[in-house]
Amino acid sequence: MRIVVDAMGSDNNPTPDVAGAVMAARKLKDTIILVGNEATIKAELAKHDTGGLPLEIAHASQVVTMEDKPSRVLREKKDSSMHIGINMVKSGDADAFVTVGNTGAVLGVAMLRSTGLGRIKGIKRPALGVIFPTPERPMLIDNGANADCKPEYLLQFALMGSIYVERVREIKNPRVALLSNGEEEGKGNILIQEAKPLLEASSINYIGNIEPKEFMQGVADVVVTDGFTGNIMMKTAEAVASYMSKMIRVNIKSNPITAIGGLLARPAFDRVKQYLDPDEVGGAPLLGVNGVVIIGHGRSGAVAIMRAIEQARLVAEKKIVDAIAAGIDQEGKS
Amino acid sequence: MRIVVDAMGSDNNPTPDVAGAVMAARKLKDTIILVGNEATIKAELAKHDTGGLPLEIAHASQVVTMEDKPSRVLREKKDSSMHIGINMVKSGDADAFVTVGNTGAVLGVAMLRSTGLGRIKGIKRPALGVIFPTPERPMLIDNGANADCKPEYLLQFALMGSIYVERVREIKNPRVALLSNGEEEGKGNILIQEAKPLLEASSINYIGNIEPKEFMQGVADVVVTDGFTGNIMMKTAEAVASYMSKMIRVNIKSNPITAIGGLLARPAFDRVKQYLDPDEVGGAPLLGVNGVVIIGHGRSGAVAIMRAIEQARLVAEKKIVDAIAAGIDQEGKS
Numbered sequence: 001m002r003i004v005v006d007a008m009g010s011d012n013n014p015t016p017d018v019a020g021a022v023m024a025a026r027k028l029k030d031t032i033i034l035v036g037n038e039a040t041i042k043a044e045l046a047k048h049d050t051g052g053l054p055l056e057i058a059h060a061s062q063v064v065t066m067e068d069k070p071s072r073v074l075r076e077k078k079d080s081s082m083h084i085g086i087n088m089v090k091s092g093d094a095d096a097f098v099t100v101g102n103t104g105a106v107l108g109v110a111m112l113r114s115t116g117l118g119r120i121k122g123i124k125r126p127a128l129g130v131i132f133p134t135p136e137r138p139m140l141i142d143n144g145a146n147a148d149c150k151p152e153y154l155l156q157f158a159l160m161g162s163i164y165v166e167r168v169r170e171i172k173n174p175r176v177a178l179l180s181n182g183e184e185e186g187k188g189n190i191l192i193q194e195a196k197p198l199l200e201a202s203s204i205n206y207i208g209n210i211e212p213k214e215f216m217q218g219v220a221d222v223v224v225t226d227g228f229t230g231n232i233m234m235k236t237a238e239a240v241a242s243y244m245s246k247m248i249r250v251n252i253k254s255n256p257i258t259a260i261g262g263l264l265a266r267p268a269f270d271r272v273k274q275y276l277d278p279d280e281v282g283g284a285p286l287l288g289v290n291g292v293v294i295i296g297h298g299r300s301g302a303v304a305i306m307r308a309i310e311q312a313r314l315v316a317e318k319k320i321v322d323a324i325a326a327g328i329d330q331e332g333k334s
Numbered sequence: 335m336r337i338v339v340d341a342m343g344s345d346n347n348p349t350p351d352v353a354g355a356v357m358a359a360r361k362l363k364d365t366i367i368l369v370g371n372e373a374t375i376k377a378e379l380a381k382h383d384t385g386g387l388p389l390e391i392a393h394a395s396q397v398v399t400m401e402d403k404p405s406r407v408l409r410e411k412k413d414s415s416m417h418i419g420i421n422m423v424k425s426g427d428a429d430a431f432v433t434v435g436n437t438g439a440v441l442g443v444a445m446l447r448s449t450g451l452g453r454i455k456g457i458k459r460p461a462l463g464v465i466f467p468t469p470e471r472p473m474l475i476d477n478g479a480n481a482d483c484k485p486e487y488l489l490q491f492a493l494m495g496s497i498y499v500e501r502v503r504e505i506k507n508p509r510v511a512l513l514s515n516g517e518e519e520g521k522g523n524i525l526i527q528e529a530k531p532l533l534e535a536s537s538i539n540y541i542g543n544i545e546p547k548e549f550m551q552g553v554a555d556v557v558v559t560d561g562f563t564g565n566i567m568m569k570t571a572e573a574v575a576s577y578m579s580k581m582i583r584v585n586i587k588s589n590p591i592t593a594i595g596g597l598l599a600r601p602a603f604d605r606v607k608q609y610l611d612p613d614e615v616g617g618a619p620l621l622g623v624n625g626v627v628i629i630g631h632g633r634s635g636a637v638a639i640m641r642a643i644e645q646a647r648l649v650a651e652k653k654i655v656d657a658i659a660a661g662i663d664q665e666g667k668s
Contacts, residue, residue: 134577144515147524148523179566181562181569186403189482192562212566212573213576216574228515228522228523228526229563232513232515232563232566235546236546237570238546239545240610242547243550243610244606247609248582248603251605252599254602255602261594261596261597261600263595264596265592265595265599266592268582268596269585271585272585275581
């Protein structure tokens with residue numbers, strides 16, 4: 001396996017990106033190709049003991065920032081780590097691409113037919129799947145690739161999510177639900193109401209509509225929504241979790257007795273933080289493109305990046321792209 | 335002031351509903367009319383010292399349950415506490431209606447032209463405003479009355495929310511934002527992109543688009559969204575907060591050292607819980623109908639119901655209905 005890792009993606013690039021790649025090279029024994037400015041990467045690698053590790057460098061003269069508009073990246077940053085890394089997957093020079101950079105830009109570059117990966121035949125819209133870090137690890141799809149959706153897109157998201165979970169997490173016949181504002185008949189917006197009969201008529205194990213609470217409880221393995229709602233939901237979950245953590249910290253420290261209590265209870269807090277920490281579960285797979293792309297959080301540290309690389313390796317090994325192509329072909333015939 | 339309170343609304347009705355009404359009658363000195371089964375209410379009132387309190391009873395032979403479909407309530411439960419209570423506001427026999435019952439049913443009954451309140455002239459869709467319990471108390475509108483929205487509905491939600499916050503919370507020229515999946519130009523779904531120029535061209539103090547994190551931080555006083563997204567967002571916030579509270583409790587108790595820490599730190603936790611407890615802020619005002627309706631959580635206790643009654647009193651006193659009618663008339667002319 002050869003996995004290409006964007007060295008210039010994270011908010012603190014290249015430090016966590018390179019450190020994560022070094023950790024992955026040591027752990028996985030697969031070839032890790034760091035793509036980005038060669039001099040910068042070399043200087044960063046010099047801080048690590050990389051003797052004998054299967055690490056390579058692919059030079060890219062341009063850097064995509066979090067502020068770059070995707071349209072500008074597509075037009076003007078064709079020699080960026082994103083373009084070059086994704087093109088290496090297209091050409092077969094690598095099996096997967098991992099980045100924690102500008103999500104909008106990755107989506108755009110990956111979708112390009114010319115130098116990117118393009119869509120799998122039959123797929124109308126690729127989508128971002130994201131794994132929620134609670135112990136049941138449900139997948140939410142779409143997490144922001146498609147702000148406006150049609151019912152048939154949701155059907156395909158359901159199929160792609162189902163295939164991913166079945167192959168990568170080895171859950172047989174995964175339970176698939178639509179995210180809705182209520183479980184009862186008649187609830188949901190028009191999109192959800194129209195997607196429901198499509199899922200019912202499909203080969204997918206559709207178990208009905210669920211609300212955010214049931215999503216967190218892992219009532220379904222795959223939860224399907226449009227990218228706007230999905231993105232708002234995931235951002236709300238993150239915002240509330242970090243708000244609560246901060247408020248607990250501030251309030252505990254405000255008084256010497258509660259401060260002592262906080263110190264003693266600390267191991268319990270740290271465990272709970274993990275349950276809602278997106279860094280625990282690697283990155284979000286971009287499903288529906290002709291190649292493996294894993295996108296992590298910009299604020300990822302080395303461990304989160306290492307996990308995303310492990311995940312990319314697993315997704316490539318399980319041949320998700322072929323499975324989705326076969327699944328969509330099958331669903332079209334039935 | 336005369337405020338009519340649904341005695342049969344809460345999950346544990348009539349106990350918290352009646353207790354909240356008694357507390358409000360004692361505190362506010364306004365007349366509180368309990369609507370519901372007369373015998374049930376009398377039996378419940380007998381548990382309280384109600385001597386000299388301005389409490390009345392209005393009998394309703396039917397009860398709306400949380401499981402009742404709104405359509406069935408509209409057709410078959412015309413002698414329920416919801417119908418009768420709302421009709422008392424319509425007829426002028428009461429200044430406001432408070433319930434913590436089935437939200438869909440309240441919306442339907444309130445919207446009726448015949449026996450309900452109907453819409454304020456010029457209002458296309460009434461909407462549910464909900465106050466987020468963080469210290470800045472931002473309002474989210476719509477929280478679930480309209481699963482599918484047009485841009486012009488969002489403009490009206492913005493106007494109604496702005497008028498509510500200006501009058502009831504006495505915030506001059508409230509900051510209004512659209513909820514989006516990103517603040518940058520080009521982000522948002524089609525609905526948000528089309529609503530933006532309408533808000534920009536209006537008299538509303540529109541400050542741009544914000545994400546869930548900024549919503550929680552109180553960057554805007556009023557945050558506008560369609561009822562599907564708004565409902566998913568609020569339910570996600572509640573689900574994450576209650577999940578974290580539960581997990582902290584379980585993990586702290588799992589070990590004697592952390593358990594002692596938890597006991598010492600308890601006052602700090604209790605304060606944080608308040609920041610995310612919807613019971614702290616009363617109910618959700620239904621804006622755009624011809625009368626004051628406040629809808630609380632089904633699981634409200636007596637204090638939450640008392641707060642919702644206080645809020646209803648304030649909303650009636652501030653003549654929100656007249657202000658919205660004048661505002662929509664003004665906006666239509668400009």
